[in-house]
Amino acid sequence: MNAFRTGVAVLALLLLAVPVAAHVPSFPVDNTTPERAVAVPDPVKSWSFYDRLGAGEVKYYRASLDAGQRLEVGTFTPQSGAFTPSVVVMSPSLNATDDVPAGVTVPDGMGAVVVEGERPTSATYEPFAPSANYQTARVTMPVEEETTYLVAIYEPTGQSGPAGVTLGYTESFSLVEYVSVPFDLVRTHLWEGQNLFVAVGPLFLVVLGGLGFLRARWERAWTNAPVRVLLAVAGLVIVGSGVNTLAQMVLAVLRTGPTSAVLVTAAFVVVPLLCGGWVLWLALRDEPTLTMGTRVGLLVSGTLALLTWAGFIVGTVILVAVAVTPARFVRDQ
Structure with a gap:
């Protein structure tokens, strides 16, 4: 007994x-232009996208959110060295006109916010998929009205490597x-x-x-x-x-x-x-x-x-x- x-x-x-602390994994391919951006099916749900940047390459993700929700995006990499995945957030609801890095395409009618990643001194332990990753960038934006966000992932110096993307904040699994x-x-x-x-x-x-x-x-x-x-x-x-x-x-x-x-x-x-x-x-x-x-x-x-x-x-x-x-x-x- x-x-x-x-x-x-x-x-x-x-x-x-498990459901309240783990991310749903996904492995995107060919999301190299805004037109081919990964359409995140539920951007409030917590996702981990295991992507990869080629030399000078940019990867795109698209998320539609309602008023009262928030956009949460982060980047990480298991690679040691100087490789630092970074983020550009674009949306019709943004008025910012930051200097966008070369290679990042901003569709007409969208403003852009650039968040250049910072390389931490040590890796962070991930307990559910035991691994060591360097968390490089984090973006949180409250959503005041229904809108679509286009998120671009890039590396400031054009280096190549594995680039992970976390998106969302509500953990759940089907x-x-x-x-x-x-x-x-x-x-x-x-x-x-x-x-x-x-x-x-x-x-x-x-x-x-x-x-x-x-x-x-x-x-x-x-x-x-x-x-x-x-x-x-x-x-x-x-x-x-x-x-x-x-x-x-x-x-x-x-x-x-x-x-x-x-x-x-x-x-x-x-x-x-x-x-x-x-x-x-x-x-x-x-x-x-x-x-x-x-x-x-x-x-x-x-x-x-x-x-x-x-x-x-x-x-x-x-x-x-x-x-x-x-x-x-x-x-x-």
Whole structure:
């Protein structure tokens, strides 16, 4: 009962924490002119756009806001050195006529405000997608009447590099956006400049090593072979996700230094390790029977894995499928 209450408490905390603090990731392409600007579907919703500037290139975003809302835009980059993404905000509602950098196109009828970025001395730790980024510019504008904003991202000296853009201030996820996050995180780490082995290598090492261990321990007398294999695969993918998150956390902290924000990331490490470890223990038991309590445990573990972005959906699907499998297909007690 204590374990059940602990699981429920963790589940509730994760349900509350993630939607109010994380950004929805997106990966724009070909937004190099005002006509091709990324049309932000809900500019109040909090987005993270993982973009890239070529030498002398400018990227554009378009957002329509109503009176009483506000425009919030920020830029960041994982790249060390002098690369400093900056912002030009344009709108018919702006009367400013700042000197716009060369290469930035201001459509007719729009005023412009230039916010040149400043390079911070140290990187900031991002706990939900464990990473280290340099926050370079921030713009907040209250909206007094319905209007459209065109946001241009540029680099003052024309350098190239990965340029991240945050837009919006209300954190929320659709179901599809939430379950897609594990795949988006891999793309995010590749955007940062990691190679594929660093981005997902720990996960694959855990899965391959675990399957080798399972094969070495396999006993002919074991019953319920399909259930064992399914539980082992789900457990390994979930544990591997936790290990992968831990590796990314360590890499980020090596750049930012210690920070209390790692406690948030720790939940995305500890929960998958505990849930996946328990599932692996079930798979290696002499008799992997599915009692009612075990079935409930599988459902809770699958839900927690999904909430902590562990298992790439596969782990959760397997655990739920095993949990609801009719008794006639498995040895039950």
